[in-house]
Amino acid sequence: MRYTEFTPFDIVLLAQGLGVSVGLFLATTVIGLLIGTLWAVVRFYRVPVLTQVITFVAELLKNSPVLVQLFLVFFGFPAFFHINLGPVEAAVITLSGNTAAFVYVIAVSAIESIGRDQIEAARAFGLTKWQVLRHIIAPQAMAFAIGPLTGLLVNQLQVTSLISVIGVMDLTKIGNILNLRTLKPFIVWAVVGVLYYLAAKLIAYAGATLERRLRAHTAWKGL
Amino acid sequence: MIKAQSVRKVFGSVTVLDGVDLTVAPGEVVSILGSSGSGKSTLIRCINGLERLDGGSITVDDFDVSKPKELAEARKRSGTVFQMFNLYPHMTALQNVTLAPVEVLKRPKAEAEAEGRALLASVGLADRADAFPSQLSGGQRQRVGICRALAMKPRYLLLDEVTSALDPEMTADVLDILAKLAKEGTTMVFVTHEIEFARTISSRVVFLEKGRLVVDLPTEQFFAADGGLANPRIAQFLSKMRKD
Amino acid sequence: MRIDLSLLVPYLPFMLEGALLTAQVCVLALLGSLIVGALMAVARTSANTLLRRAASIYADLFRNVPFIVQLFFFYYGLPEIGIYIDAFTTGVVALSIAGGAFTSDVIRSGILAIEPGIIEAAQVSGLSKTKVFSKIVLPVALRTSVRPMGSVFINLILTSSILSTITLNELTGTAKIVASDTFKPFEVYVVLLIAYATLTYLVSLLIAALHRRLNRDLGEAVR
Numbered sequence: 226m227r228y229t230e231f232t233p234f235d236i237v238l239l240a241q242g243l244g245v246s247v248g249l250f251l252a253t254t255v256i257g258l259l260i261g262t263l264w265a266v267v268r269f270y271r272v273p274v275l276t277q278v279i280t281f282v283a284e285l286l287k288n289s290p291v292l293v294q295l296f297l298v299f300f301g302f303p304a305f306f307h308i309n310l311g312p313v314e315a316a317v318i319t320l321s322g323n324t325a326a327f328v329y330v331i332a333v334s335a336i337e338s339i340g341r342d343q344i345e346a347a348r349a350f351g352l353t354k355w356q357v358l359r360h361i362i363a364p365q366a367m368a369f370a371i372g373p374l375t376g377l378l379v380n381q382l383q384v385t386s387l388i389s390v391i392g393v394m395d396l397t398k399i400g401n402i403l404n405l406r407t408l409k410p411f412i413v414w415a416v417v418g419v420l421y422y423l424a425a426k427l428i429a430y431a432g433a434t435l436e437r438r439l440r441a442h443t444a445w446k447g448l
Numbered sequence: 449m450i451k452a453q454s455v456r457k458v459f460g461s462v463t464v465l466d467g468v469d470l471t472v473a474p475g476e477v478v479s480i481l482g483s484s485g486s487g488k489s490t491l492i493r494c495i496n497g498l499e500r501l502d503g504g505s506i507t508v509d510d511f512d513v514s515k516p517k518e519l520a521e522a523r524k525r526s527g528t529v530f531q532m533f534n535l536y537p538h539m540t541a542l543q544n545v546t547l548a549p550v551e552v553l554k555r556p557k558a559e560a561e562a563e564g565r566a567l568l569a570s571v572g573l574a575d576r577a578d579a580f581p582s583q584l585s586g587g588q589r590q591r592v593g594i595c596r597a598l599a600m601k602p603r604y605l606l607l608d609e610v611t612s613a614l615d616p617e618m619t620a621d622v623l624d625i626l627a628k629l630a631k632e633g634t635t636m637v638f639v640t641h642e643i644e645f646a647r648t649i650s651s652r653v654v655f656l657e658k659g660r661l662v663v664d665l666p667t668e669q670f671f672a673a674d675g676g677l678a679n680p681r682i683a684q685f686l687s688k689m690r691k692d
Numbered sequence: 693m694r695i696d697l698s699l700l701v702p703y704l705p706f707m708l709e710g711a712l713l714t715a716q717v718c719v720l721a722l723l724g725s726l727i728v729g730a731l732m733a734v735a736r737t738s739a740n741t742l743l744r745r746a747a748s749i750y751a752d753l754f755r756n757v758p759f760i761v762q763l764f765f766f767y768y769g770l771p772e773i774g775i776y777i778d779a780f781t782t783g784v785v786a787l788s789i790a791g792g793a794f795t796s797d798v799i800r801s802g803i804l805a806i807e808p809g810i811i812e813a814a815q816v817s818g819l820s821k822t823k824v825f826s827k828i829v830l831p832v833a834l835r836t837s838v839r840p841m842g843s844v845f846i847n848l849i850l851t852s853s854i855l856s857t858i859t860l861n862e863l864t865g866t867a868k869i870v871a872s873d874t875f876k877p878f879e880v881y882v883v884l885l886i887a888y889a890t891l892t893y894l895v896s897l898l899i900a901a902l903h904r905r906l907n908r909d910l911g912e913a914v915r
C-alpha cells in the first residue's frame with residue numbers, strides 16, 4: 226500500500242527521528258566532553274609525544290568536513306581494520322571524536338585563560354599539579370568555557386543531521402522518507418527545520434541558564 | 449549668517465540647551481566658553497545638524513537645519529573640526545581632504561587633489577599627504593581635520609575643543625593655524641578652554657551656563673572688570689581655567 | 693593493514709576536477725554570502741523596525757537549522773514551484789544564503805564597531821546617506837571583517853562537502869566514486885581528510901596575509 230498523503234502516523238515517525246537525533250546528540254556530547262577534557266588534561270601534564278599527537282588529530286578533525294570523517298569511519302574502518310560497524314556505531318564514533326576535538330580546543334584556551342601567576346602561587350604553597358587542576362583551574366575554566374561550549378553544542382546538534390547520509394534513522398532521514406513518499410518537499414523540510422530550530426533554541430537556553438547559575442555561584446564565592 | 453533662536457535641546461529629562469539665541473555674522477570669530485557639561489558641544493552639534501532640535505530654530509544663510517532638504521545646503525556652508533579628529537581611517541590624508549569636494553561639490557578629482565595638496569602644504573603637511581591617519585601624530589591629524597573642513601570652502605568653520613586632545617607643543621601648532629585663518633577673515637565659531645587664545649583671536653565671546661547663554665559681549669568688554677568679569681560665575685570660571 | 697596509496701594515483705586528475713568544482717562553488721558562495729550578508733547587515737542596522745526584525749529572523753533561522761535540511765528544502769522544493777536549476781546552482785544558492793546569515797553578523801559587528809564620530813564627520817561634510825555608507829561605513833567594516841570572514845569562508849569550504857548529497861561531484865563527490873571504484877575507502881577518505889585540512893590551512897594563511905595587508909593603514913587599533 227502506498228500513502229501519498231500525510232497520515233497521523235507521520236507525527237510518530239517525526240518524533241522517533243527527533244528522538245534518535247537528540248539521543249545520539251546527548252550520547253556523543255557526553256563522550257566528546259569526556260574525551261576532549263581528558264586530552265586537555267594530557268596536555269596540561271605535558272605528556273611528550275601524546276600531546277603532539279592529540280593536537281594534530283584535533284586540528285585535523287576541526288579542519289575537515291564531518292561528512293568525510295563519517296565516510297572514513299563507516300566505509301573506511303570496516304574495510305581497513307576488518308571490523309563490523311553499523312551506521313549507529315559509526316555515527317557515535319565520528320560525532321564523539323568530532324565533539325572531542327572542539328571540546329579540547331575550548332578546554333585548552335579555558336585553562337590558558339587562567340593566569341600563570343595563580344598557578345605558580347598555588348604550586349608554591351605546595352599543592353600538587355593535580356590539586357591545582359582540580360581546585361584552582363577547573364572551577365574557573367568551567368565558567369570560562371560554558372559560553373563557547375553552548376555555541377559548540379548548538380552546532381553539533383546540527384552536525385548530527387549528516388548521519389542520515391549513512392542511513393541512521395534520524396530526523397533528517399525521516400524527512401527524506403516523508404519527502405519521497407508525499408512529494409511535498411516544502412512542508413516536509415520546513416517541519417523538519419522547525420524541529421531542529423526548536424531543539425537548538427532549547428540547548429542555547431539551557432546553556433545560558435547554566436552559565437548564569439555558574440556565574441552567580443562564582444561571584445558569590447568571590448565575596 | 450548663522451542664526452540660532454530660542455534653541456532648546458533635551459536629553460531624556462535633562463534640558464541641555466535652554467532658549468539659546470546666537471547670531472554669527474560673516475567675518476566674526478565667536479568663542480564659546482563655559483564649564484564642562486554646559487552644552488557647548490551640543491550647541492555646535494545642533495548647528496551642523498547632528499542633533500535634532502526640541503525647540504527654536506537654527507538657520508545657516510537662511511537654510512533651516514531642521515528641514516532635511518535645507519540641511520544639505522546648510523552643511524555645504526559650514527565645516528566642522530572635531531575634538532577627536534574623526535579622520536576616515538581607511539583613507540590617506542589627501543583622500544580625507546578630497547572626499548567631500550569630489551562627492552558633494554562634484555569637483556573634478558585632479559583639481560580637488562591639487563587644492564588638497566596645497567591646503568595640506570599650507571599647514572606644513574606637504575610630505576604627509578599620502579600617509580594614513582594611523583601614521584600621523586595627534587597634531588598632524590588635527591591639521592588634516594582642519595584641511596578637510598576647509599576643502600569645502602565653508603563660509604563658517606565650527607570648532608569644538610580642537611586642541612583638547614593634544615599635548616601643549618602640538619596645541620601651539622594648531623592654534624597658529626587657527627590664528628592665521630582668523631586673520632584671513634575666516635568666520636569661526638569656536639569652543640575652547642584656551643582662554644588667552646580666545647581673547648587674542650575672537651571678536652566676540654559668549655558664555656554658556658547650564659544650557660543658557662548668559663553673556664554675549666565683544667571680546668574686550670567680556671574680559672573687562674566692569675563687563676563680563678562683573679559676573680561672579682564668569683570670574684570664577686576664568687580664574688579656574690587660568691590656574692589649570 | 694598497510695596503506696598503499698599508489699592505487700589512487702590514476703584517479704588524481706579526476707579528484708582534481710572535483711577539487712576545482714569545490715573551489716568554484718566556494719568562491720561563488722563567498723561572493724553570494726557577502727552580497728546577502730551586506731544587504732542583511734544594512735537591514736539589521738536600519739531604522740525600519742520591520743526590516744530589522746525580518747533580517748534578524750533570517751539570520752537566526754538559517755544559523756539554527758542544519759545545512760543539509762536547508763539544502764534539501766531548496767533542491768527538492770524549488771522544482772515544485774517551477775524553478776528548475778541544476779545541483780551546482782542550487783548548491784551555490786543554498787551556501788550563499790546560509791553563509792549570508794553568518795556574514796551579516798560579521799558585517800553588522802564591523803559596522804557597530806566603527807567610531808560614531810567618523811560617521812558624523814562624513815555626515816556634516818554633506819555626504820548623502822548612501823555615500824556615507826558606501827564610502828565610509830562599508831569599506832571600514834569590511835576591512836575589520838576580514839578575519840571573521842575568513843572563518844566563514846573556511847566553514848563554507850567544509851560545508852560544501854555536503855553538496856555531494858545532491859549529486860554534485862565536487863571533491864567529496866568524486867572521492868566517493870573513487871572509493872567505490874578502488875575498494876579502498878580508508879585510503880581515499882584519509883587522503884581526502886588531509887586534503888581538506890591542508891586546503892583550509894592554506895586559506896587561513898592567505899586570510900592572515902590579506903588582513904595584514906588591508907589593515908596596515910588602520911594602525912594598532914585593529915591588531
Ligand SMILES: Nc1ncnc2c1ncn2[C@@H]1O[C@H](COP(=O)(O)OP(=O)(O)O)[C@@H](O)[C@H]1O
Nearest residue numbers: 459460464482483484485486487488489490491
Ligand atoms: N547623547 C547624549 N545623551 C544624553 N545626554 C547627553 C548627550 N550628549 C550630551 N549630553 C549631556 O548634555 C550635557 C551637555 O553636554 P555637552 O554639550 O557635551 O557639554 P560641553 O561640551 O559643554 O562639555 C551634559 O550633561 C551631557 O551629559
Ligand SMILES: [Mg+2]
Nearest residue numbers: 488489490609
Ligand atoms: Mg564638549
